[in-house]
Amino acid sequence: MSPRSPQLSDTPVRFDGGRLTLEDVGALSRRERPAELGTAPAFRQRIAKGAAFLDRLLAEDGVIYGVTTGYGDSVTVSIPPALIAELPHHLYTYHGIGAGRFLTPEETRAVLATRLASLSQGFSGVGVPLLTQLELLLKHDVLPLIPAEGSVGASGDLTPLSYVAAVLCGERDVWHRGERKPAAQVLKELGIAPLKLRPKEGLAIMNGTAVMTALACLAWERAEYLSRLATRLTAFNVLASAGNAHHFDETLFAAKPHAGQQRVAARLRADLVTDRPPRNEQRLQDRYSLRCAPHVIGVLEDALPYFRTLIENELNSANDNPLIDPDGERVLHGGHFYGGHIAFAMDGLKNAVANVADLLDRQLALLVDPRFNHGLPANLSASTGARAAINHGLKAAQISVSAWTAEALKQTMPASVFSRSTECHNQDKVSMGTIAARDCLRVLELTEQVAAAMLIAARQGVTLRQRLDADAKPGPAMAAMHADLEARIPLLVEDRALDGELQGLITAIRRREWRLHEA
The missing domain is CATH 1.20.200.10 (Fumarase/aspartase (Central domain))
Incomplete structure (x- = not known):
């Protein structure tokens, strides 16, 4: 009996809000298929529409949890308008307290794919650049080093996903081409600009079930x-x-x-x-x-x-x-x-x-x-x-x-x-x-x-x-x-x-x- 070889395919797993299977995630985790962000105008317009609505709401002094307020129990804390842009970066910073083993490369790719799938549904108020940055991590196999322990599984996988958010912004470490390297160095080598998170994007990345679902x-x-x-x-x-x-x-x-x-x-x-x-x-x-x-x-x-x-x-x-x-x-x-x-x-x-x-x-x-x-x-x-x-x-x-x-x-x-x-x-x-x-x-x-x-x-x-x-x-x-x-x-x-x-x-x-x- 001949060994079963990986089923390599040029057919991408497309992230455009369409339904994915767990085999799609598995194929991405083993690099058997590439990831591709949807390019259809209707998909891109839906993503942009949600982000634009948030911008307009902020300009009109709307109150939005995790955007104009603190997080969790700090929901009663109002954020001064001049500091709103800094808040998403504080979210992933203070959640950088994971422990245990790092997720394997296969598990990490699955996490990136699972988070991208959720954000591509068009209900998260994120911009297209964030989705593109996740796509690039998968395309170039830039893998955030994600500690496996520290999530209680509600309010999402906050601590492990903070390592994804940080890497998108050029912080913390990644696994790339068989070596552990600083994220900033790898992004620079690949010509990828670190992301500056929009008001809700830190919350959108971290406040979800991507780690448990990927696993x-x-x-x-x-x-x-x-x-x-x-x-x-x-x-x-x-x-x-x-x-x-x-x-x-x-x-x-x-x-x-x-x-x-x-x-x-x-x-x-x-x-x-x-x-x-x-x-x-x-x-x-x-x-x-x-x-x-x-x-x-x-x-x-x-x-x-x-x-x-x-x-x-x-x-x-x-x-x-x-x-x-x-x-x-x-x-x-x-x-x-x-x-x-x-x-x-x-x-x-x-x-x-x-x-x-x-x-x-x-x-x-x-x-x-x-x-x-x-x-x-x-x-x-x-x-x-x-x-x-x-x-x-x-x-x-x-x-x-x-x-x-x-x-x-x-x-x-x-x-x-x-x-x-x-x-x-x-x-x-x-x-x-x-x-x-x-x-x-x-x-x-x-x-x-x-x-x-x-x-x-x-x-x-x-x-x-x-x-x-x-x-x-x-x-x-x-x-x-x-x-x-x-x-x-x-x-x-x-x-x-x-x-x-x-x-x-x-x-x-x-x-x-x-x-x-x-x-």
């Missing part, structure tokens, strides 16, 4: 691939342990009409040869981690379409405050920065993914144990003769999988229920959506590690089973993948460190190098 887009794609990979791994484990493929019978699953669960069972039927009756020596019923695999993975499969809807609705929303209605010429004060839908999606997704990790962990525990694997050697060691006594097969791999699974399960505590009251009780109910998204990414990372170890076990277990039973043959797609694994991973006969092979497989999973159950 959610990437998490969804990884979870969807893991769902299909876990199904293929289950098929490998059924074959290796001489399990009963008839547990996935079509008539059986028609009796319980969860579409995702039925889809998993259909994929298992395609991978396993089920046209022969069960052999007499087989267990009538396999243990739950094999027999009920469609019921576990199916929860994730059925949740994914719903979570997609929540994430994409947020992606295609105007989610700062206040919103500017350029047609009705109104300033609409509300709370669209609240990330409750993303928080719920990420809390739910991490739960479903962690359950899949637990399923695979249980399958491996059966597969390495000679009491339950129907004739395979202990720990799937291929060592024979006198040397079998000193070789340990996948003993340590099973321990590591157990550790990663336990940590994934520990991460499933919902973040969204831990709302805090912040900012003088103005932000007294917050979503914790960004924390939920980061938790979800950690669960995905751990589950990908579990899946990578399971690929080593699949290569080992199926080969050993086929030595015992020449009729143990998978379907064509599964057979091609096993051949690919054999080419990647030498059979484990003598003990060796497996970390290099494990890391290679983790990378292959994240690149989605195997085509899995495309139908």
Whole structure:
């Protein structure tokens, strides 16, 4: 099976207020497609109309939150007209107090794309130059260094997005061409003038759900691939342990009409040869981690379409405050920065993914144990003769999988229920959506590690089973993948460190190098 190469395309992801998909964000994050700001006159005029209305309102002494007033609890503070132009720069300056790891390049590109998508809806009162500056960061891959921690997920991702605002204005640091550099230096090298923010533009950049939504887009794609990979791994484990493929019978699953669960069972039927009756020596019923695999993975499969809807609705929303209605010429004060839908999606997704990790962990525990694997050697060691006594097969791999699974399960505590009251009780109910998204990414990372170890076990277990039973043959797609694994991973006969092979497989999973159950 040939590795799956990135699908590079000259077709841009266009930001013009039209609906985007989470795959659009994913493609931008991996630099598979370029970003392009819409050029249609109607789009540009809508953006300009909102900015012009704000200018006119200011000239007429209108009161606008975050423009002529302070921020948050400081809404009662009036800003002297001579200082209004300075206020947006103070907003990103005092929010420069993030901590933790920096977002990865992929995550940062997704954040830039997600914020640009929201501002392009035409309800934020920003000027075209701000949108163009975001487009240029994506075009030239100038990536603000964004600390991952510091957002409570309501009033938006204020602190992490302050690093985006600062870079647009030529401040703080960026990652560019493999190096950390001052933003001012990179913008100068590229001939890009630092932005001078208009009265509401600091608020428009920072007061939204771009970080949590960007991370959610990437998490969804990884979870969807893991769902299909876990199904293929289950098929490998059924074959290796001489399990009963008839547990996935079509008539059986028609009796319980969860579409995702039925889809998993259909994929298992395609991978396993089920046209022969069960052999007499087989267990009538396999243990739950094999027999009920469609019921576990199916929860994730059925949740994914719903979570997609929540994430994409947020992606295609105007989610700062206040919103500017350029047609009705109104300033609409509300709370669209609240990330409750993303928080719920990420809390739910991490739960479903962690359950899949637990399923695979249980399958491996059966597969390495000679009491339950129907004739395979202990720990799937291929060592024979006198040397079998000193070789340990996948003993340590099973321990590591157990550790990663336990940590994934520990991460499933919902973040969204831990709302805090912040900012003088103005932000007294917050979503914790960004924390939920980061938790979800950690669960995905751990589950990908579990899946990578399971690929080593699949290569080992199926080969050993086929030595015992020449009729143990998978379907064509599964057979091609096993051949690919054999080419990647030498059979484990003598003990060796497996970390290099494990890391290679983790990378292959994240690149989605195997085509899995495309139908």
